Amino acid sequence: MKLHTVPTRAITGAFILHSGFDKWRGEAAVAERTHGFAVAAFPFLKKLSPKQFLRVLAAGEIALGGALLAPFVPDRLAGVGLTGFSGSLMALYARTPGMRKPGSVWPTPPGIGLSKDIWMVGIGLGLMLDG
Numbered sequence: 001m002k003l004h005t006v007p008t009r010a011i012t013g014a015f016i017l018h019s020g021f022d023k024w025r026g027e028a029a030v031a032e033r034t035h036g037f038a039v040a041a042f043p044f045l046k047k048l049s050p051k052q053f054l055r056v057l058a059a060g061e062i063a064l065g066g067a068l069l070a071p072f073v074p075d076r077l078a079g080v081g082l083t084g085f086s087g088s089l090m091a092l093y094a095r096t097p098g099m100r101k102p103g104s105v106w107p108t109p110p111g112i113g114l115s116k117d118i119w120m121v122g123i124g125l126g127l128m129l130d131g
Contacts, residue, residue, distance in 0.1 A: 001071045001078075005130065008123050009068045009078060016085075017065025023058035030054065041095035060085070079127025086120035093117070 001009065026034070028050070034057070035050035045053060064081050067073045092114060093099050099111030107115035 001073070001075055002130065005075050005127060009075075009127070012082065012120060012123055013065045013068025015065070016061050017069065020058045020061030020063075020065055023054055023061060026054050026058070037096070038092065040097075041092045075127045075130055079124045079129075081124075082120055083124030083128060086117050086124055089114060089117040090121060 023030070023034070031050035031054040035045070035048070035053040038053065038057075039045050048056065064085055067081055068078050093107075093111060096111075096114070098108060099114055100106065101108055
């Protein structure tokens, strides 16, 4: 880990790790809502129950957040993980109806929550290129 990547890795990693812990403790209603949202964009996820999906997502976020925070994980590897994760969020944004203005990449008000994750794509790519 390079000194100049510590701030972006620490902030992004802490945010993702916290999100993973919240999902790990998620209630049935959260699991249903999150799973339903994901299945609309990625139908193959229907094979998992809502609780299974939420646990897998939580475990992935905990692992990624931990990797971003761990100083022994190289920047390039952390960047690959972050780019993959945030790329899947961008795919969710692109595939979910109502997230974007018609014929545009720009978000509708409901799409802002997902569209803002494009910053994680930039951070992940930056870590990969700098590593």
